[in-house]
Structures are given as C-alpha cells and as structure tokens.
Amino acid sequence: MAVTVKIPTQLRATTGGQADLTAEGATVGEVLDSVFAEYGDLKDRITEDGELRRFVNVYVGGEDIRFGDGLGTPVSDGAEVTILPAVAGG
Amino acid sequence: MAVKNLKCKECSTEYELGASFFCSECFGPLEVVYDYSDLNPEETRRRIQAGTRGIWRYADFLPFEGKAGDPLEPGMTPLIKADRLAERLGTGAEIYIKNDAANPTHSFKDRVVAVAIAKAKELGFETVACASTGNLANAVAAHAAAAGLDSYVFVPANLEEQKLLATDIYGTNLVGVKGNYDDVNRLCTQLADEKPWAFVNVNLRPYYAEGSKTLAYETVEQLGWNLPDRVVAPIASGSLFTKISRGFQEWQEIGLVEGGQPVFHGAQAEGCSPVATAFSEGTRVCRPQKPDTIAKSLAIGDPADGPYAVAQANETGGSIDAVDDDRIREGIRLLAETTGIFTETAGGVTVGVLKKLAERGELKDGEKVVVYITGEGLKTLDANRDSFALTEIDPNPESFESKFGQEVVA
Numbered sequence: 168m169a170v171t172v173k174i175p176t177q178l179r180a181t182t183g184g185q186a187d188l189t190a191e192g193a194t195v196g197e198v199l200d201s202v203f204a205e206y207g208d209l210k211d212r213i214t215e216d217g218e219l220r221r222f223v224n225v226y227v228g229g230e231d232i233r234f235g236d237g238l239g240t241p242v243s244d245g246a247e248v249t250i251l252p253a254v255a256g257g
Numbered sequence: 258m259a260v261k262n263l264k265c266k267e268c269s270t271e272y273e274l275g276a277s278f279f280c281s282e283c284f285g286p287l288e289v290v291y292d293y294s295d296l297n298p299e300e301t302r303r304r305i306q307a308g309t310r311g312i313w314r315y316a317d318f319l320p321f322e323g324k325a326g327d328p329l330e331p332g333m334t335p336l337i338k339a340d341r342l343a344e345r346l347g348t349g350a351e352i353y354i355k356n357d358a359a360n361p362t363h364s365f366k367d368r369v370v371a372v373a374i375a376k377a378k379e380l381g382f383e384t385v386a387c388a389s390t391g392n393l394a395n396a397v398a399a400h401a402a403a404a405g406l407d408s409y410v411f412v413p414a415n416l417e418e419q420k421l422l423a424t425d426i427y428g429t430n431l432v433g434v435k436g437n438y439d440d441v442n443r444l445c446t447q448l449a450d451e452k453p454w455a456f457v458n459v460n461l462r463p464y465y466a467e468g469s470k471t472l473a474y475e476t477v478e479q480l481g482w483n484l485p486d487r488v489v490a491p492i493a494s495g496s497l498f499t500k501i502s503r504g505f506q507e508w509q510e511i512g513l514v515e516g517g518q519p520v521f522h523g524a525q526a527e528g529c530s531p532v533a534t535a536f537s538e539g540t541r542v543c544r545p546q547k548p549d550t551i552a553k554s555l556a557i558g559d560p561a562d563g564p565y566a567v568a569q570a571n572e573t574g575g576s577i578d579a580v581d582d583d584r585i586r587e588g589i590r591l592l593a594e595t596t597g598i599f600t601e602t603a604g605g606v607t608v609g610v611l612k613k614l615a616e617r618g619e620l621k622d623g624e625k626v627v628v629y630i631t632g633e634g635l636k637t638l639d640a641n642r643d644s645f646a647l648t649e650i651d652p653n654p655e656s657f658e659s660k661f662g663q664e665v666v667a
Contacts, residue, residue, distance in 0.1 A: 176450050177281045213284070221542075221564070222267070222284035226443065231559065233545050249447070252279035254286035254561045255459040256388055256442035257494020 168244040170198055174209075175251060181208035190248075195225060196238035198248055213250060224253040259296065260320045263287040263463055266565070274322065276380055276460045286561065287463045289320040291507075298512040305478070312368055312471040318507060319471075320464045325375040328403045331367035332471055334359040336479035336627070342595040346615040349622030353485070355476060355629050356598050362399045362423070363633035364392035364554075364601075365497065369468035370457055374400045376464040377455035383407060384454045388445035390438050390493070390554045391420035392632050397457060398427035409454065411441050417553060419636045437548055439559045462496075462561075469497045473504025476627055477514050484509075484516040486624035489614065491607045491631055492523040492532050492577065493555040495562030501629070502569050519627075521569050522619075523577035524610035526550035526602075530579035532563045537577075541567045551582045551640050552602040554632060576619075580609035586641055588612065589634060599634030607631070 172188040182188060183206075192198035203210035213223045218238075225232045226249040232240040242248060263272040267285030278287055301317055308314030311332030316325060335356045343352040360367035370393065377385050386409040387397045394410045401408035410424055414433030425431045434441045442459075449459040457465045477484060484505060492498050502521060508514045525533040528550025531543040543563030548556035560566070570577050580588070588608030593599045600608070611628055614620055634641075650656040 177279070212282070220284050222279065222286065224443075224559070229440065229443065231439070231443075231545055234547070249443075251443060251446050252284050253559070254279050254284070255446045255449075255456075255462060256438070256559075256561055257458060257462075257496045257557055 168193060168242070170242050170244070170246045170248055172198060172202055173247060173249040177252075178209060178212060178250065181212060182206050193241060194236075194238065195227060195232050195240045195242060195248060198242055199238070222253045224251050225249070226251070259291040259293055259317055260322060261290045261292045264290045274320070276382075276455060278460050278462045289463050289467055291318070293507070293511050296511055301511065302482075302513060305474075312371060312468065315471050315474050318467075318474065318504075319372060320376060320467050321379060323379060325372075325379070327371045327375050327400065329361045329367070329371065329400055331360040331371050333475055336476065337596060337598070339596045339628075342592065345591065345595050346612060346620075348615045348620045350487075350620035350624050350626045352611070353480075353625065353627045354592070354596055354598060355472065355627055357472065357629065357631050358598070358600060358604075358633035362392070362395040363636065364396065365469070365472065365629070365631040366392040366396040367400070368471050369393075369465045370396040370400045372468035373455070373457035373461045373465035374404050374406065376461055377406070377457070378404060380455065382453070382455035384409065384452075386445065386448070386452075386454045386456045387411065387458055388438070388442045388456070389458075390556055391416050391424075391636065392554050393458065394420060394424040394431070395636075398424045398429035398431075401429065402427040411445050413437055413441055413553075417637055417639065419638060423636065438557055439545070442557075442559075466496045466500050469500035470504035470507070472497070472629060473501045474508065477505070477508055480625065480627075482514055483625075484514055485519045485627040487520045487522065487575075487620070487626045488629065489522045489524060489607055489611050489626065490629040491555055491603045492525050492560070492566050493557045493603075494560045495532060495566035497629075497631070498523050498566045499562050499569055502573075518573050521573045521575040522610060522614060523566055523570055523575070524607045525577065525579045526552040526555055526585060526606050527579045527581045528552070529556045529558055531558060532560055532566050533577045533579040535563060536567050536570055543567070550585075551637070552585055552606050553637075554601065554603045555606060576614075578610045578613050580606055580613065584609040584612075586644065589641055590644065592630070593634070598630060600630045601632040601634050601637040602640050603632050604630040604634070605640070
C-alpha cells in the first residue's frame with residue numbers, strides 16, 4: 168500500500184530536499200520504517216530509542232496518532248502521513 | 258540591548274535570532290537567551306520607572322536588537338486588592354486581582370502580540386498571522402492594523418460570535434477552520450513552513466512568549482517591588498504560566514527584587530485538562546484531549562508547554578487543578594459580585610480554582626496571592642445567559658412596589 172509522507176522544511180536535508188516521500192506499510196510504524204530504510208538520518212532526528220521524540224507530532228489524514236494507536240495506528244492506501252513539530256500554539 | 262540568541266530548552270543547541278521556533282536537532286522548543294551581566298540593578302530600576310507607562314518600560318528584558326515600541330502599547334493593568342472576595346472565600350490571605358482585561362483588546366494577548374509584531378517588523382515581515390482561540394485573534398488583527406501590516410487570523414469556525422466580530426472589524430483576513438483549536442494549530446504549523454509570514458505563535462513563538470513576562474514585572478512593581486507568595490493563573494498551552502515564573506526569576510537573579518519564587522497554581526477546565534491530568538497522575542507527559550468546555554480560550558488539547566507547566570507547579574510546591582463548567586460560571590459571578598470585574602470563561606476557571614484552593618485550606622493568613630484574570634466577560638456573554646435575571650415592571654411606583662416590596666418615599 169502506497170502512502171505519502173510529508174516532511175517539514177527543516178528535515179528535508181535528511182531526505183535529499185524532498186518534501187513528499189512515497190512509502191509502504193500498513194501502520195504508521197511500518198511506513199516510517201520503510202522511509203528510515205532509505206533515509207537513516209531522518210530516523211535519528213525524529214526518534215529516540217525506537218519511539219517518536221517528545222516534541223514530534225505525527226498525523227494520519229490530519230488526526231494525531233496519539234488519538235489512535237500511536238505507531239500502531241493503521242494507514243490505508245493513499246493516506247497522508249504528516250510529521251510536524253509539536254511546540255506551536257497557545 | 259541584552260538579547261543574545263535562541264536556545265533549545267531540551268538539548269541547549271543555540272540558534273541565531275531569526276524566525277524559528279523548534280530545534281532542528283531534537284524538535285524541542287526554542288527560547289530567547291539574554292546576557293544580563295551588564296545590568297546594574299539600581300540603574301535598571303530607574304530606567305524602568307522613567308520609561309513608558311506600559312510594557313515597553315521593560316525593554317531591557319524583551320527580545321529586541323533595536324528600539325522597540327508599538328502604537329497600541331498594552332500593559333500596566335490594574336492590580337486590585339480584593340478584600341470582599343477574600344471574605345467570601347473565608348480566607349485570611351490577601352487576594353490581589355491582576356485585571357488584564359484592561360488591555361487594548363481586552364486580554365493578556367495584547368502583551369505577547371505587541372512583542373511578536375514589533376519583532377516581525379524588526380525581522381522584515383510584511384504579513385502576520387496566528388492560530389487562535391479568540392483573544393489572540395482580536396489582538397493580532399488590532400495590532401497588525403495599528404502597525405500597518407497585512408494579517409491572516411485562523412480560528413475554529415465555531416468560536417464565540419463576540420470574538421469573531423471583534424476580530425473582523427480591524428480589517429483582517431478572518432479564516433474559520435472547520436475543526437478544533439488543535440486542528441487550526443496543525444494547519445498553521447504547516448502553513449508557517451510554506452508562507453513568508455510571521456505566525457506570532459508558531460515561527461515567532463519564542464519572542465511572542467516573552468511578552469507574558471511583563472505580567473510578572475508589573476506585579477512586582479505594583480506590590481511595591483515585592484514578590485507575591487502565591488499565584489493562580491490559567492493554563493492553555495502553558496506558555497503564560499511558565500513565562501510569569503521566568504519573569505519573577507529573572508528579576509531575582511539580577512537583584513531587582515528579593516525573596517523566593519512564589520508557589521504556582523495552574524487552572525484548567527475539566528473539559529480540557531491535559532496538564533491538570535498529567536499533574537495529578539505524577540507525570541510530565543500530557544496526553545492530548547479533545548476539548549469540550551465553555552472555556553474556549555483555554556481549549557488547547559495538545560499544550561506545547563504542558564510538561565514545563567507541570568514541572569513548575571511541582572518545583573514551587575504548587576498544584577494544577579481543573580473545574581467544571583458550573584464552577585466556571587460560578588467563578589465569573591463570584592468575581593463580578595465581589596470586585597466589579599466581569600471576566601470571561603478563562604477568568605471563571607481561574608477564580609474557580611482559587612475557590613478550590615481556599616476550600617482545601619491552601620491559602621495562608623497574611624500571604625499575598627495574585628490571581629491573573631486574562632480576559633473580558635463581554636467576549637463570552639453566552640456563558641452566563643442562563644443565570645441572567647431581569648425583572649420587568651410597569652413605569653409606575655406601585656408596579657415597582659409590587660415586585661420589590663419596598664416603600665415609596667413620597
């Protein structure tokens with residue numbers, strides 16, 4: 168299943184400048200692993216000990232994955248996975 | 258000029274003073290760093306007292322490389338000793354109300370926005386924007402109009418009508434997003450990445466947040482250059498709560514005021530209480546919530562500074578409590594009846610928590626307790642609509658007598 172992963176500007180140095188990546192996987196964790204296999208530096212930036220860093224938010228179709236099953240949240244074919252910094256607002 | 262650079266609160270990586278808000282190493286929030294080593298306390302105090310009437314008197318502690326100012330200068334709002342409120346609460350503590358509804362657009366957001374928009378101009382931006390629960394929308398639209406900048410204001414589409422009307426009037430681009438505040442915030446974080454705009458609470462957030470320190474500075478001045486013993490303040494993102502603390506701390510470090518850090522009590526609405534929940538569970542991790550409360554200005558389900566707010570309550574021996582919608586309405590009425598100050602729902606939350614603290618016996622005799630009232634009651638009129646009473650009479654003394662049972666004085 169192909170999904171799109173959206174990368175914020177500050178992380179594009181780790182993806183060869185690409186804003187949108189195409190990846191495979193049935194869950195957010197699988198999708199990210201498939202991206203990390205190609206772009207190892209991205210993994211170091213957004214994860215720590217296999218978990219997302221505290222100030223990294225990930226959304227599937229605009230919904231925060233913490234309202235789903237975290238990295239186990241299912242993604243359907245054609246879904247959009249967005250990575251964003253969590254420290255905005257208020 | 259004491260401002261130095263930006264620094265990650267988590268991993269201490271340093272950055273230049275630009276429009277950036279998170280650490281590219283660890284995603285942690287960036288904060289403004291100052292060098293106060295040249296500040297002489299006596300000279301600084303004289304400079305403050307000789308300064309403008311509002312927040313720009315604290316220019317030494319604000320993040321500007323040049324001289325900053327704005328035409329709608331907020332600040333120096335009244336600090337009122339609320340003896341009748343203390344009496345109603347049955348406490349021997351001295352209660353002070355810091356009434357920040359007395360700002361140009363009637364909320365504390367004028368402070369943070371004045372700083373952010375002055376910084377946007379210093380950085381050369383021509384368009385400003387924000388993700389808002391309402392008060393920020395009013396402030397950004399007004400200050401952008403005053404500064405002659407274009408503005409885009411993003412709000413949840415279901416916001417209180419008063420807050421929508423009081424934003425649009427300034428000639429902004431008012432965008433109602435079909436979703437809650439956290440959806441608006443996510444959208445603005447995405448747009449801030451693409452547009453050459455200054456989003457005051459996204460890419461300018463480190464500067465914006467500094468504006469809240471002025472609430473602490475004013476409190477110290479208004480208490481005769483003394484610190485309060487205890488403060489009660491609302492928590493939405495947690496930024497106001499942590500920056501009031503930072504303000505007190507800076508002035509102690511420089512030697513402008515003696516004493517120790519006040520005890521900090523945070524206030525949330527039960528219908529959106531990720532920070533109060535984390536505090537009560539003994540963790541700093543704030544699990545996000547879907548807000549459902551009349552206190553829309555505090556309805557942030559995913560608070561950026563939540564972990565820091567929890568730490569601060571713990572470190573000062575304070576607490577973070579939540580109150581339900583009935584207690585919020587009761588808080589609004591209690592403050593109005595005892596002080597003559599009509600606050601919005603966020604103020605009802607804060608007074609509701611103050612009452613809870615009094616009931617728990619946490620307010621001690623003789624100590625100075627400062628309660629931060631951050632917004633105006635006229636912006637959330639619907640909250641108290643059900644308790645509104647109007648007695649109609651015919652235009653003659655007998656009709657008045659029959660309803661109110663008093664004697665007519667001939």
